[in-house]
Amino acid sequence: MKKLVNDPADVVDAALAGMAAAHPELRVDVKQRIVVRADAPVSGKVGLVSGGGSGHEPLHGGFVGLGMLDAACPGEIFTSPVPDQIQAATAAVDAGAGVLHIVKNYTGDVMNFDMAAELAAAESGTEVRAVVVNDDVAVQDSLYTAGRRGVGATVILEKMAGAAAEQGRPLAEVARVAEAVNANSRSMGMALTSCTVPAVGHPTFELGEHEMEIGVGIHGEPGRQRVPLAPARDVAEMLLEPILADLPFAPGDRVLCFVNGMGGTPLIELYLMFDEVARILAGHRIGIERSLVGPYITSLEMAGCSVTLTRLDEELTALWDAPVRTPALRWGI
């Protein structure tokens, strides 16, 4: 295992200490593993909390800040945060207007966020609503999921719901926006290589030198099929066909097109993939209204990519364009 680490058991805490040192605009509680925007709770504003296993950086801690999340709670690598931790994050951002939990659809995450919401309601009377992200069209159930997995749409949802909350909208409205983003988003990913969880020390799965995994999950869960290596244009077809068929996307739709890197794939390949995706979308007369290219929801050093399409209307486009100031996404301020 070749990694920049000290003790493999200590990676999450050490990285959080690094975030604290690099981003004085955040409050990072390394012990409790909570990343909070420094001005939280923001008076009158709905609080947004997300979290999940570590190893997907910049998701979620890199998306804490004005116009996006109020707090993130990272678990161990590829492991859900615990209820007490989520409850503490919820309390830290509760300004009296309620809190929205943004939960990727994995069994442990859903259960622990649910318990945290009950604890928050019981102990401080906090009104908590949850949106469960389940945009991955690859598989119906999977290793860690009943129903679809939550993947790339999480990034888009956190940005758009964050903008709605920043505008002072009430909890029901922010939750409606979040549900709308999830309902209008579909994703699928692929891997050229596995990744290695530091505390495990060997690759999560084995892929032959001439194989790739289509429909892979962000923890290396198996996907739809293992196929021979193919040119980027064929990979783009394999990802786009199920995405487009599922919603379904239709001619005339305008989308946000997000080509995401899994962590070990260089940007030059992601732009090359974007070109292929754009060509397919043009062939379906689907317009790219906004785009995002880069590693935003990763699986440690896995090589591969995912594509997320979000169907836009005027409201969602404006929410995407709204100012945001986080370590990983920033514009307008």
Place this chain on the structure above:
Amino acid sequence: MKKLVNDPADVVDAALAGMAAAHPELRVDVKQRIVVRADAPVSGKVGLVSGGGSGHEPLHGGFVGLGMLDAACPGEIFTSPVPDQIQAATAAVDAGAGVLHIVKNYTGDVMNFDMAAELAAAESGTEVRAVVVNDDVAVQDSLYTAGRRGVGATVILEKMAGAAAEQGRPLAEVARVAEAVNANSRSMGMALTSCTVPAVGHPTFELGEHEMEIGVGIHGEPGRQRVPLAPARDVAEMLLEPILADLPFAPGDRVLCFVNGMGGTPLIELYLMFDEVARILAGHRIGIERSLVGPYITSLEMAGCSVTLTRLDEELTALWDAPVRTPALRWGI
């Protein structure tokens, strides 16, 4: 070779086509391989042109836009752009106030930028000045360089000189800022793995399972020493000791601390490294005034990192903070 590509010979053009599709705010000439900000030439403004081999993305094309570069000209992977191409980029951004060439110190780049400047002067009378970036303390001469190599400081220099140009400063002033950034910056990198140039098809160099290369160049050039794998805190010491001794940095200095990913290293490891670097700087009573963490000057999918320190004064800090709007760095607007 596991990569998201079609024809290995066509990677640069295909990625540029992807940039064009993803970033309508840029003018991308795929055929001539020039990325230009859409509103260039900007009346009265000094034009900033950089370029170099591809494979270091987002450098340089991802830094084209308001407050940073006016144009970038990418060569083949790890190969200098050609003089005609650089001259065309220079002409595209020449608004009559002169053009600054930002050149990383590699023999081919220096020669080709120099020829382009002569062509531009002869053909259109454009006043061109060049700044050569040579911040890498690892080696004095190297495979592709007489003198030190230009690495991470290039990112910082393009941002700060770009801000100075955006403020309308004259060419001599913008060049002075660029020289000041170079003079106050030192870098060193390391690799855990090699990378593979697509058209070559095999790794640039071989590293044993338990080895790493300290002082590696951004094209996989050999560094100072090949040593056994070590904990992150020791890696940080190996990078920081020569950086700090070289300028030298002194107690009381305020710095911009840039922990850069080489392309295949996940963000969680870069933040972990930032923590180690911050601890060393604190021990030397050097203050971190600004920070940058992420893959900004890469070597395809190489795993590893580099550290760049730039000593700040009020002027450079203000130029760093100034608004910027490019695909890879964006704030304030």
